[in-house]
Amino acid sequence: MPTNIRDSVSWSEIVFAVLAGVTGVAGSYAVAGYTREFIVAPIDALVVRLTPGPIVAFVIQNVGERGHLLHIALSFTIAIGVLAGTAIVGLLVARRFGHPTAGVLLAAVLAWGVTTAIATEPTLALAAAGPVAVFTAVGSAPFSSPDHDQSRRSALVSAAGALTFVGVSIGLGRLMTTGGPASDEREPIDEEVSTLMQEAERKSLDVDGDIPGLVSTFEEFYNVDIAEFDPDLSADGWSLTVTGEVGTDVTVSFDELTDMPTERRFETLRCVGESLNGHKLDNAVWTGTPIKPLLEEADPEGECRCAMLRAEDDYFVQFPIEALEDGFLAWGMNGQALPQSHGHPVRVLVPGHWGETNVKWLAEIELLDEAMDGYWERRGWHGTGPVNTVAKLWSESMLDDGQIEVAGHAYAGTRGVDTVEVSVDGGDTWRDAELSEPLPGEDVWRQWRFEFEPRASQEVVVRAIDGDGTVQAEERSEAFPSGATGWVSKTVNMMDASSS
Ligand SMILES: Nc1nc2c(c(=O)[nH]1)N[C@H]1C(S)=C(S)[C@@H](COP(=O)(O)O)O[C@H]1N2
Ligand SMILES: [Mo]
Numbered sequence: 001m002p003t004n005i006r007d008s009v010s011w012s013e014i015v016f017a018v019l020a021g022v023t024g025v026a027g028s029y030a031v032a033g034y035t036r037e038f039i040v041a042p043i044d045a046l047v048v049r050l051t052p053g054p055i056v057a058f059v060i061q062n063v064g065e066r067g068h069l070l071h072i073a074l075s076f077t078i079a080i081g082v083l084a085g086t087a088i089v090g091l092l093v094a095r096r097f098g099h100p101t102a103g104v105l106l107a108a109v110l111a112w113g114v115t116t117a118i119a120t121e122p123t124l125a126l127a128a129a130g131p132v133a134v135f136t137a138v139g140s141a142p143f144s145s146p147d148h149d150q151s152r153r154s155a156l157v158s159a160a161g162a163l164t165f166v167g168v169s170i171g172l173g174r175l176m177t178t179g180g181p182a183s184d185e186r187e188p189i190d191e192e193v194s195t196l197m198q199e200a201e202r203k204s205l206d207v208d209g210d211i212p213g214l215v216s217t218f219e220e221f222y223n224v225d226i227a228e229f230d231p232d233l234s235a236d237g238w239s240l241t242v243t244g245e246v247g248t249d250v251t252v253s254f255d256e257l258t259d260m261p262t263e264r265r266f267e268t269l270r271c272v273g274e275s276l277n278g279h280k281l282d283n284a285v286w287t288g289t290p291i292k293p294l295l296e297e298a299d300p301e302g303e304c305r306c307a308m309l310r311a312e313d314d315y316f317v318q319f320p321i322e323a324l325e326d327g328f329l330a331w332g333m334n335g336q337a338l339p340q341s342h343g344h345p346v347r348v349l350v351p352g353h354w355g356e357t358n359v360k361w362l363a364e365i366e367l368l369d370e371a372m373d374g375y376w377e378r379r380g381w382h383g384t385g386p387v388n389t390v391a392k393l394w395s396e397s398m399l400d401d402g403q404i405e406v407a408g409h410a411y412a413g414t415r416g417v418d419t420v421e422v423s424v425d426g427g428d429t430w431r432d433a434e435l436s437e438p439l440p441g442e443d444v445w446r447q448w449r450f451e452f453e454p455r456a457s458q459e460v461v462v463r464a465i466d467g468d469g470t471v472q473a474e475e476r477s478e479a480f481p482s483g484a485t486g487w488v489s490k491t492v493n494m495m496d497a498s499s500s
Contacts, residue, residue, distance in 0.1 A: 013091045015155060016139025019162045021084030023131035023169075024111055025076065028120065030169035031127040033176025034229070037120045039083075039128060041229040044075035048227065049314070053379045057480070072228055082118075083128060086110035087136045094140035103140050108133035131165060189335030192264050196285045196440075197334065200266070203437040205447045207407040209395025214439060214447060215266075215334060216282035223341050224271050224280065224355060226375060231312040231361045235337070235345040240294075240329070244307070244366035247299030254345055258331060260289040265328060265349070266441035268411055270390075272354040272376075272383035276476075276484040277392055281411055283445050286349055287332025292325045295365075302369040309348060312361040317374040319350070319357055319384055321367070326351050326442075329362070351443035352414035354483065356383040382482045387413040389472040391420050391448065391464035393488045403451045404492060406460055410435075411445040416467035420448035426459035427487070433462070457493040 028039040035041065048071055059067040090107025094100040112129035116122050138158050189197075200214040212220045235254040242250040267286050274280035300307070300321055307324055310316045328349040331338055338344045343360025350357045356376050376383050392408035399405050410417040420433040433448040448462075463472040476486035 008092065009088060012151060012155065013088065013095075013139055016135050016158065017084040017087040017091060018080070019158055020087035020107070020111075020132040020135035020139070021080035021082070023135060023162050023165050024083035024087075024115075024128040025079050026166040026169035026173075027127040027129075027131045028079075028115060028124070029173035031124045031172070031176065032120055033173045035177060036229045036232055037124055038173075038229070039115050039119045040072075040075050040079045042119050043078050043082075044071060044228045045314075047071045047075050047078070057380045068228060075228075082114055083111050083132055086114060087132050087139070090132075090136040091140050094136070100137065100140040104133050104137045107136040131162075135162070190287075193285050193287065193332070193335035196264055196266065200285070200439060203439060205407065205434065205436050205449045207395065207447070207449055208399055208405050209397040209407050211394045211407055211409065211447070212282070214283060214436060214445070216284060218334065218336075218339060221282045221284060221333075221342070222269075222271065222274075222280040224273070225313070225341070225360075226315050227313045230340050232340060233312060233345055233361060235331075238345045240346065240362060240364065242294055242298040242365045242367070245300065245302030245369050246367050247301060248297070250294060250298045252294065254331070257289060257329060257346065260293070262287060262289055263328070264332075266439050266444045267328070267330075267349045267351065268443055268445045269349075269355045269358055270387050270411060272356060272381060272387075272483045273479050274484065275479060276390070276486050277394075277488045278484075279392075279394075280355070281390070281392065281409060281445065284333050285335065286328065286330040287335070288328045288330035288346075288349070291327040291329055291348070291365075294329075295321065295325060298365075298367070300367045302367045304368055304371045306368050306371050308364075308366045308368055308372060308374070309357075309359040309362060310364040310366065311343075311359050312363050315359065315361075315375050317357050317359055317384065318368070318372050318377070319353075319374075323350060323353060323357075324365075352386050354383045354385065354387055356381070380481050385482070386415075387411065388483045388485055389413075389415070389417075389464050389466045389470070390484075391417075391462045391472060391488060393460065393462050393490055396460075396490070396492050398454070399451070402454065404454045405449065405451050406462070406490075406492065407447065407449040408462065408488075409445045409447050410464040412464060412466035412472075414442050415470070416444075417446045417464050418467050418469070419465040420446075420450075421463050421465065422448075422450040422452075423461040424452050424458050426489070427461045430463075454492075457491060459489055460492050461487050461489040463487045 032038040087107050090103040094103025108129045111132035112125050115125035115128040204213040238254045268283040271280035305321045308318050331346050347360040389412040391410040394408040396406050410420045421430040422433050423430045433450040436447040473485045
């Protein structure tokens, strides 16, 4: 056996193997879409799971939002590498034994087997194995000897073919990526929800700038997930178990849950990781049932009076029972079945606490004896506590009469927003903003709006006062580890405002 891989694998073989890997991944995408059946999905889950906490914390702090591109790029590279590896084996066998057919068959079977083992059902795996076989065949054809003029042409034609294939696959894969609940699971909006949504629309301020209404649409509602590929669960197969330090284990199916007393609630969510004036703050009407009766039925006994909530994506959050008792198990959002990206079929909503406690794809509530860190707490965050108060400045515009309008949303969790104040002189003097009428509910944001006479350039500062009379903290801090603090401040000059 040669000791150096370069002795045994030629450059042209590497090129064809890479083409096989790229097209194999593209083929998998074409039939699976951007779902958990796509060969990259389980690899990415593994990459995320194996990445040490300090690295995750570092990436979140320094790369932020785009951090997930790093692990996704790595996962694509690994997937391409694995399929290219199967092609290499085929190419070597073809050359060593002078038997291209055997090599192609071997590569195809290996690519198919690996794809089935990693990600997807056997028939879908054929879509990855097919292109691997084709490029192994082209790469092991006699004319592809490295020193032939024709081989260069064949490589070029192959690359062009691969590119075309990738392009078509991207198109097909997009069609396969559905996202929301299947259309047969989409329900008509019930009357109670539609009354609440109308109320929210009526109470939304008439803002000239572009800000969400009091209910965020599915398109607007932010998304934060630990996994790149959301669990794809059916309501039929779902159940929730309350277990651990309990008097009796309790398990409920989806049908049993939705047969429990149903309520509709406005509930606002905010991510602890968002920047001070960020947009990871949204509100919806949720349909569900209170958690408390289920907890009472299980009869919690543990020392810490706390529970670990666990989800299908291996996410987990530890939380005091006392706060959990105010929580809600939701299966509907704005009158539709919970979309896949928001936790289909059932998620938790906990009033007043940071977004991370609102566990999606809920599977288990385990009552504990001893407190343990949750997923984000292990990575240094303090994100289970009550939310900070914030007033966002999300739009500036010049009105027809020449006045400047600034507007946004304000949120203070269960304390509620009492007042929003605006200063147009950098914080020296303050006036009250117009506020939207409060919506029913314990944990709902409000909109604010303010008009002023423009001067050349002025610093607009905004702050909220919560229902306890506490003014939003002025001292600035980053989101990590306990949520951003400070007052949002923006230099508004007439030119900018007129163009927004
Ligand atoms: N299972 C699970 N639940 C989860 C998360 C997650 O990654 N997995 N992210 C949490 C975080 S950090 C936030 S801010 C909210 C976001 O909910 P949304 O995506 O519905 O807006 O969900 C929380 N629940
Ligand atoms: Mo979050």
